[in-house]
Amino acid sequence: MRNENFFSVRMRASKDGAHENGGKHISGGELISTYDNLKNAVNFLLEKALTHTRGNPDFMQIQFELIEETITKLLPLHTATNEVESVQEGQILAVSLLMKSGVPKKSIERAFQLIDEYPNLRGAILVNIWNGERIDDRHEKGVRVSRMDWLTTNFEKWANYFTIPRSQRIKEALVLATKVNSHPATISELCWSDDPEYTTGYVASKNLGYQRITNLKEYGDEHGCRIFFVDGRSDIDSYIDYLEKLPIIVQWEEENAT
Structure with a gap:
């Protein structure tokens, strides 16, 4: 998968400060994205952190970096x-x-x-x-x-074939x-x-x-x-x-x- 650039996008969120300062972990997430889809990837992880049942974060870090290695399927x-x-x-x-x-x-x-x-x-x-x-x-x-993902269209194809709920939780796990x-x-x-x-x-x-x-x-x-x-x-x-x-x-x- 080297025909275009891919990026690892990561998020972590906590309450009462950053994790390393004793903050309570709220949410984390991992995606692999093309450059053109980075905005959607960041917004997805932002929404995940802001709506988590563990509470409302007051610290969040979202970062992305170019993947230079060959991606393994x-x-x-x-x-x-x-x-x-x-x-x-x-x-x-x-x-x-x-x-x-x-x-x-x-x-x-x-x-x-x-x-x-x-x-x-x-x-x-x-x-x-x-x-x-x-x-x-x-x-x-x-x-x-870190550095892992499953394209949503392919995941849904798999889930439909095996009659498994198209759940984001199942996908990530x-x-x-x-x-x-x-x-x-x-x-x-x-x-x-x-x-x-x-x-x-x-x-x-x-x-x-x-x-x-x-x-x-x-x-x-x-x-x-x-x-x-x-x-x-x-x-x-x-x-x-x-x-x-x-x-x-x-x-x-x-x-x-x-």
């Missing part, structure tokens, strides 16, 4: 939705899916402890599957996956899960939103795909979770560089359905 992960009646049932299912993906139970238990230790986490925690310990040094900031789990060091991922009104989360992995779970936290809870279970024998600096810097576009065609 990735197929979206296989998608399934698991309906559960309670948070307890949802979290039991999440643990089961993580174990099926190859994460030892003790490492999963340690990961849930880390969730409680970092209630205001803004990015992802990287957990070594072999001992359950955190292996990034980002503290409350975490690791933020699946793009991120696809990028993260495309790296050989990723064993699995656990995520739920910090949006107090959205209780659906997911487990994702190469062999299970993107498994949505309808109740992974209580309604009204503003604490999110994003944990990447990683093969700790891998080069972690290179892995983080992939998450933060390698540009990807998710793209699907009907012939990919099988």
Whole structure:
């Protein structure tokens, strides 16, 4: 995808000051845009931040930069939705899916402890599957996956084919899960939103795909979770560089359905 220039457009918004000054995280977003569409991309992210259920931000940063690397195309992960009646049932299912993906139970238990230790986490925690310990040094900031997108027309084509809601939430989550789990060091991922009104989360992995779970936290809870279970024998600096810097576009065609 080098016939025209593409730009990485990023937004972060917080309340009571910037994130690094202790401000409460409100919203974040990622897009890849052509130069001609930059105004629309910025306006989309601006609207997302100004209308978020976590509150009204008093700090926002929107920036864009030219992507000089070749953009990698990735197929979206296989998608399934698991309906559960309670948070307890949802979290039991999440643990089961993580174990099926190859994460030892003790490492999963340690990961849930880390969730409680970092209630205001803004990015992802990287957990070594072999001992359950955190292996990034980002503290409350975490690791933020960046430079990724899915053209809306192609996403809607995919959603219509599989009779999946054309939800911006699903699109953004699946793009991120696809990028993260495309790296050989990723064993699995656990995520739920910090949006107090959205209780659906997911487990994702190469062999299970993107498994949505309808109740992974209580309604009204503003604490999110994003944990990447990683093969700790891998080069972690290179892995983080992939998450933060390698540009990807998710793209699907009907012939990919099988």
